[in-house]
Amino acid sequence: MMTLHPKIIDLTMQRVERLLAALGHPERALPPVIHIAGTNGKGSTHAMIRAGLEAGGSLVHAYTSPHLARFHERIRLAGELISEEALTALLDECVKANGPDEITFFEITTCAAFLAFARVKADYTLLEVGLGGRLDATNVVDHPILTVITPVSIDHQQYLGDTLPEIAGEKAGIIKRLVPVVVGPQEPEGMDVIEARALRLGAPVLAYGQQWSVSEERGRLIYQDENGLLDLPLPNLPGPFQIFNAGAAIAALRALGKDQAACEAAVTSAFWPARMQRLRFGPLVEAAPEVELWLDGGHNPAGGAAVADTLARMPARETHLICGMLNTKDVRGYMRPLAPHVTRLHAVSIPGEKNTLPAEATCEAATAVGIKAVTAASVAAALAQIVADCPTARVLICGSLYLAGGVLRENG
Incomplete structure (x- = not known):
């Protein structure tokens, strides 16, 4: 077709x-x-x-x-x-x-x-x-x-x-x-x-x-x-x-x-997945049982500001982002409002998506707006690194609906 x-x-x-x-x-x-x-x-x-x-x-x-x-x-x-x-x-x-x-x-x-x-x-x-x-x-x-x-x-x-x-x-x-x-x-x-x-x-x-x-x-x-x-x-x-x-x-x-x-x-009674959705079951949760795991598909500056506002109102907790974005987006504009609320960003490429921004470029954009950032081979690898560093962190997987969809498929 x-x-x-x-x-x-x-x-x-x-x-x-x-x-x-x-x-x-x-x-x-x-x-x-x-x-x-x-x-x-x-x-x-x-x-x-x-x-x-x-x-x-x-x-x-x-x-x-x-x-x-x-x-x-x-x-x-x-x-x-x-x-x-x-x-x-x-x-x-x-x-x-x-x-x-x-x-x-x-x-x-x-x-x-x-x-x-x-x-x-x-x-x-x-x-x-x-x-x-x-x-x-x-x-x-x-x-x-x-x-x-x-x-x-x-x-x-x-x-x-x-x-x-x-x-x-x-x-x-x-x-x-x-x-x-x-x-x-x-x-x-x-x-x-x-x-x-x-x-x-x-x-x-x-x-x-x-x-x-x-x-x-x-x-x-x-x-x-x-x-x-x-x-x-x-x-x-x-x-x-x-x-x-x-x-x-x-x-x-x-x-x-x-x-x-x-x-x-x-x-x-409304339900809408990947909009500041708390993940409570599945392989990712089982791999990090003490982590507070969230998922959001916002991908533009207004979406970044909305997520930042949500994080600002949550109880204090070390917060890590696992972020993958498309190369058509205003990446720095999305990340800039998040900078004050994040300990570290773990940049990933979006699997199977030809327009993914390479993890290295996402990492560079995060660093440019003042977020400490590293790259990771996958969401699971990033989560494992976060758990090793801080097993009780708050983790938000974010940056793209395509990344969020992949996470939901893999996480059951």
Whole structure:
């Protein structure tokens, strides 16, 4: 299938629109769609919205990317992961309908997801943008019931533009005429672009700091909008940045008419792997039983800042990073906020990933921002070295979703 189009990413709508037409336009037969874009937090916000909807008994289709351990994680049918057999059959159907024409991997899998969603009864469809928004393959739904834009920051400049307003413009491309848009915290120059597009399309804006607010007060999550105040538990997903993701999820649920029970379930029942996930079982844990082992897939400067904020609020403990990154990322920008919180960084190359940054280059970037760093042959080798030096350390495996996915596969 990958031979049909050599580029992994090539943002345009023509190919996916042609294939959807050949398939009978399944995107027009989806259960009501909630479309989510953003640079950081869209996966966690997606997970919280789904938890809130499902707590009220709704059946929810969900499409996310990338996957971590197995490809079929990307597609949930009415709450259940699609079976590998069903996914294979759908992909075969899409390949046949596409014929010899060019298509990217993401485009054809998005079409397969839409086919699945159109054929299985559900109450809602949650779509997470793959990259950007305006030209993303998911942006073929003309009439979603709600759009959501989580915080926008600099990332994927080679595809989305070099400035925050340019990137925000791509994300704002999911806003549709007269459809409400929930907007998480934004930099002013990004918010200006989002608001301008919403105004042009008559889309009601439900924005953090304007139509709703969220904060942590005395160990509780306090959310407020024009419909009143909610006093809820803190999110079960760790990290202070999850307060804002929870706020966007609650704003979305309230816009859909959901009650306080749904909002509470959103913050207490969501699960999203590799976002400050504590690893509690598997070979890595068994090899280092006294280590506090964490996994995070953040990979841009905003992601690094979020992890740093989380580490700063944890109880004091010697902290080591096992870090592998792609050569397309702002590596120093990611590492700089982490420097004050880290004893040592152990740099690894990402196994099986052609765009991995070599461990030596990751090590050099860490040293440049003031982090003591060494290289390691693998995650397991790095962990063994850490255990030898400090058997009770806190260890965070970080820097890339591709590294995180490999860890989850190997760790069971």
